[in-house]
Amino acid sequence: MDENTQVLRLGEATRPSPLLGRRDHFVPEGARVLLGSTLREVEPYLRQGQLPPSFEQAGPRERVFFDPKGIACGVVTCGGLCPGLNDVIRAVVLTLHYSYGVERIYGFRYGYAGLAASQGIAPLLLTPAVVEPIHEQGGTLLGSSRGPQELDDMLQTLLELNVRVLFTVGGDGTLRGATALAKEILRRGLPISVVGIPKTIDNDLHWVERSFGFATAVEEATRALVAAHVEAKGAFNGIGLVKLMGRHSGFITAHATLANSDVNFCLVPEVPVSLQGFLGALEERLRQRHHAVIALAEGAGQDWIDGEVARDASGNLKLKDVGAFLRGTVERHFDGLGLEATVKYIDPSYTIRSLPANALDSEYCLALGQHAVHAGMSGRTNVMVGYWNQHFTHVPLELVTGQRRRMDPSSELWQRVLASTGQPSAM
Structure with missing residues (x-):
């Protein structure tokens, strides 16, 4: 080496x-x-x-x-x-x-x-x-x-x-x-x-x-999660959904989750999640507590969405909009169950990267x-x-x-996320 x-x-x-x-x-x-x-x-x-x-x-x-x-x-x-x-x-x-x-x-x-x-x-x-x-x-x-x-x-x-x-x-x-x-x-x-x-x-x-810039981004992302928690608690079976930057690595989402212990589900690219498993866990959460906060990295759940893969001028994959997809999917899921649920979707997007x-x-x-x-x-x-x-x-x-830095699902960081959110380790 x-x-x-x-x-x-x-x-x-x-x-x-x-x-x-x-x-x-x-x-x-x-x-x-x-x-x-x-x-x-x-x-x-x-x-x-x-x-x-x-x-x-x-x-x-x-x-x-x-x-x-x-x-x-x-x-x-x-x-x-x-x-x-x-x-x-x-x-x-x-x-x-x-x-x-x-x-x-x-x-x-x-x-x-x-x-x-x-x-x-x-x-x-x-x-x-x-x-x-x-x-x-x-x-x-x-x-x-x-x-x-x-x-x-x-x-x-x-x-x-x-x-x-x-x-x-x-x-x-x-x-x-x-x-x-x-x-x-x-x-x-x-x-x-x-x-x-x-x-x-x-x-x-x-x-x-x-x-550099990561600490500032996490700080701003945390503000969005605070707002999502307020919105979620303000409605019966309220769901606060926040999509954060993170194409292939979920560090912003994971650290913002840890900085805000009100997050109940943290979804990142490094940890594949079954859509049906997640919906089942979310349903159980609402039946028990009647509100939930979801922190979603933009690169998570890409396999949930059908469509061709495109690339930008730098050769990076153009991600599908998992935030809008998940919002619609969650709304349809609870409508199908006849269960009242309100989704408040927050996408701070470029806000977290354009700050001093x-x-x-x-x-x-x-x-x-x-x-x-x-x-x-x-x-x-x-x-x-x-x-x-x-x-x-x-x-x-x-x-x-030569390689991209990604979060290890067996790392102490991710284990702390699981402990903080209480989400199932496998969904």
């Missing part, structure tokens, strides 16, 4: 860091962060006299690869919106400018489309004055888009503007694009570093304990931006800044995009 966690570098870092005079805490080049966090996980390696698998620890180095005064840097944000995007942009710009003295920082607008020369979208020159207030706003100053662009097209822009470090902020599709770009750059022997910053509101990137970041996420975004700059200036490339076992890490992009 350690061979797979080795980070690529453009060359030897020989220049003294501009941070030397500030007495910054420098991370030694050999510093590593263990993948495993328990004795059971590391003991087999120790018995065999081997070092357990580990990631390179992120942070400022005493020597850097680039001359900050002689280069430009670039930032691009791709994919769906997420709380904290502006915080990350701001952190990258302020760290480059004030810590390293980089004078030209370009913001490429509307995702990779803004990086492609053929698209004719002029970049935005990012200065401390430009980014100073943006953390108070949701969304991204640079705009975003989905879908790939030609590698030659993007490289032409980087070379013309003398961009030597490119920061790509996005999820698995964005990081796959960053991987392809970094590999082409290495193949041509160009001195350009590509550093990824993980962004996924679903918290489904591998080797990242928590992605909360304090916890803002702090996290600042650290991610700072560590990304340290990684890029030291000459590391084809790498993402991660967070693992209480430390910021350098993770090769191939490890991040």
Whole structure:
């Protein structure tokens, strides 16, 4: 595993860091962060006299690869919106400018489309004055888009503007694009570093304990569940149904459920549920308590709905609307039983992703931006800044995009959900 966690570098870092005079805490080049966090996980390696698998620890180095005064840097944000995007942009710009003295920082607008020369979208020159207030706003100053662009097209822009470090902020599709770009750059022997910053509101990137914006999304999702509970209790046999974001991973739904102990059913993509089994459990709940709250991840129950599978510009599956389907199905089910029931359907949808970041996420975004700059200036490339076992890490992009992080139905997290909701473990 350690061979797979080795980070690529453009060359030897020989220049003294501009941070030397500030007495910054420098991370030694050999510093590593263990993948495993328990004795059971590391003991087999120790018995065999081997070092357990580990990631390179992120942070400022005493020597850097680039001359900050002689280069430009670039930032691009791709994919769906997420709380904290502006915080990350701001952190990258302020760290480059004030810590390293980089004078030209370009913001490429509307995702990779803004990086492609053929698209004719002029970049935005990012200065401390430009980014100073943006953390108070949701969304991204640079705009975003989905879908790939030609590698030659993007490289032409980087070379013309003398961009030597490119920061790509996005999820698995964005990081796959960053991987392809970094590999082409290495193949041509160009001195350009590509550093990824993980962004996924679903918290489904591998080797990242928590992605930025997730805490804000859970907080807002909890508000919708509170409203659903009020609505459910306000009617005889009232049902509050809330559909939350979570295409393939139900982390938002699970954590919002735990933050609101009034949820009675939590439905997530990782735990298949029989529709008839669920309807039976819901019926029993209403007969006993006369109200229920359902937290539903958008990717759950996709097998309940007939229809062809379609994909968006990034190759992601277009999900069927399970919220509207379940609302109608529940209403018809209880009508058929002759049992009075009222469904109040709440779909906060993009509300939870378009907010400014909360304090916890803002702090996290600042650290991610700072560590990304340290990684890029030291000459590391084809790498993402991660967070693992209480430390910021350098993770090769191939490890991040090789698989999706999903909730384990046997995990402590899901067992706590079952205990909190009281729902049957098998429906």
